[in-house]
Amino acid sequence: MYKGNPLDRGHLVRRLDPCWGPNARDAGEDTFHFTNCSPQHKRLNQHDWLEVEDYILKTTDNANVQISVFTGPVFREDDMIYRNEYLLPADFWKVVAFVNKSGKLSATAYLRTQKNYLESLEFFDDEFKTWQVPVAQVEALTSLSFNLPTDADPMARAAAGKGLESQRGSIRRIFSAADIML
DSSP: OOTTSSEEEEESSOTTTTOOSTTHHHHHHHTTSGGGEEEEEHHIIIIIHHHHHHHHHHHHHHTTOOEEEEEEEEOOTTOEEETTTEEEOSEEEEEEEEEOTTSOEEEEEEEEEOHHHHTTTSOOSOOOOEEEEOHHHHHHHHTOOOOOOGGGOHHHHHHHHHOOEETTEEOEEESSGGGOOO
């Protein structure tokens, strides 16, 4: 599946994210199982999504904050079938939960697409887009429940007070790490 194309075995949760506490070494090693990877275009895996991950890890490391990261593909009925047998997800989600410096639970969510790259599995000049979204939006897309209070999510708080509504719901376009709300 990964030969002769720009697809990577993309880690869903990167090796360093769960590396804290008494089982840090085991947690890091557990990220190297196929259950923690998904086909991702190498540009998504090695560059654009990585910038968001690096920023979150660096920011929480500098603040000595332990994080829990949940990541996965958005499964859809119309996912592309590659080489007549592999389903390639067009979109990925990430939810990061942590207790912030003031002792309050905080959670942020992100959506990332690779759809434009999958259509021919070649590089285009089109840009990938990353969106910071309310955790509830990821829950709706994936049928998962993270069981987090709404006030833990800065996007949910911002949408309630600042009118961040758009045709896609409450979203924030991430152009660089400086755009991320934690």
